Amino acid sequence: MTDIETRTADRNGSQRSTTAPVQPAAPAPGPSSGRKYATEFIGAFILVFTVGCAVLSKSTLAPLAIGASLMVGVYAGGHISGGHYNPAVSLAAFVRGRLSGRDLVPYWVAQLAGAGVAAGLAVFVINPPARHATAFTGRLLFAALLAEFIFTFVLSYVVLNVATSKDHPNNSFYGLAIGFTVLVGAVAVGGVSGGAFNPAVAFGGSLMGLFAWANIWIYLVGCLAGGAAAGLAFRALNPNDA
Secondary structure, eight states, X not given: OOEEEEEXXXXXXXXXXXXXXXXXXXXXXXXXXXXXXXXXXXXXXHHHHHHHXXXXXXXXXXXXXXXXXXXXXXXXXXXXXXXXOSHHHHHHHHHHTSSOHHHHHHHHHHHHHHHHHHHHHHHHHHOOOOOOOBOOOHHHHHHHHXXXXXXXXXXXXXXXXXXXXXXXXXXXXXXHHHHHHHHHHHHHHHHHHOSOOSHHHHHHHHHTTSBOGGGHHHHHHHHHHHHXXXXXXXXXXXXXXX
């Protein structure tokens, strides 16, 4: 930081220097709440619209398309809202200390609203034939719950470490890491639970008839628990960055 120096004479004629420190510029204000909520709406819309169109059209590349859509959405809006597009990730960020309590519920509302609009438009665009919603019973129900918990934990843990850690203040790989985490999860357990890892995706999928409404609790409980656990794990492993 530079100083502006001036020379003045004292009563004895000697020279002395006085300095006037330059005040640092005030930090630029962060994004407004409205911008953050709109970004979360758009990002959730992109993700769920891609999920709907890819799955309803029975694309063999659905997992890749879904992971890539999250990746580009994170790169597009991460600097504004954090690029969560997922109530479980927002909960993880809240537990970690990177999302305020006053923003948590509005983030959830924006994400679910984006998912709802996307679901309706995906069905209109693809116009699929009658479909049977995925329903879970018996052992498969608990397997689906565990799968959603594990990979939502993994997704949220990755997000916190690559996008919020002070050890990666200016990295450029966070979007790739987050998108590929969803791709990995979808390939690994998509056939078990549907591979939502996101209550907003589960909500949109239920509206599209991909998931049975009777099983929506699996995604609410499993995903939110996974997000909260990831936030606690981050705090425990990074005590100086909580």
